[in-house]
Amino acid sequence: xxxxxxxxxxxxxxxxxxxxxxxxxxxxxxxxxxxxxxxxxxxxxxxxxxxxxxxxxxxxxxxxxxxxxxxxxxxxxxxxxxxxxxxxxxxxxxxxxxxxx
Numbered sequence: 748x749x750x751x752x753x754x755x756x757x758x759x760x761x762x763x764x765x766x767x768x769x770x771x772x773x774x775x776x777x778x779x780x781x782x783x784x785x786x787x788x789x790x791x792x793x794x795x796x797x798x799x800x801x802x803x804x805x806x807x808x809x810x811x812x813x814x815x816x817x818x819x820x821x822x823x824x825x826x827x828x829x830x831x832x833x834x835x836x837x838x839x840x841x842x843x844x845x846x847x848x
Contacts, residue, residue, distance in 0.1 A: 762807065762830060767792055767800050769834045772823065775810065776831045780820040 762768050767789065774788040786797050801821065804810045809827040813820045823831065 759830065759833065762804075762809065763833075765800065765803065767796060768804065771797070771800055771804065772809070772827055772831050773834060775821055775823055775827070780822060781818060782821070785821065 770789045770792070771785060774785045777788070779785045779788045782797070782801075786792065786794065789797075801810070801812070804827070805812055807826070808824055809830060811822045811824050813822055
């Protein structure tokens, strides 16, 4: 039986290793809630790839697709907020330690 730490790490690692996921979540966190805004904020990402990743993120309950009169918006769920916290912490570690290598 796996312990909670290794199971939690595997869940996070499966999402972190997917190309574009950190960028998508960071874009949403920065206020880009509409599909077109997310796509514009991430250079070189295709429509097809964004659609694939949004589906994966919704399926894993990281984000929520909210349809309103003003259009569709993507919002971070609690799991997404926790992941974005990890991503920001990794950036801080990079700023603090990578320059020394």
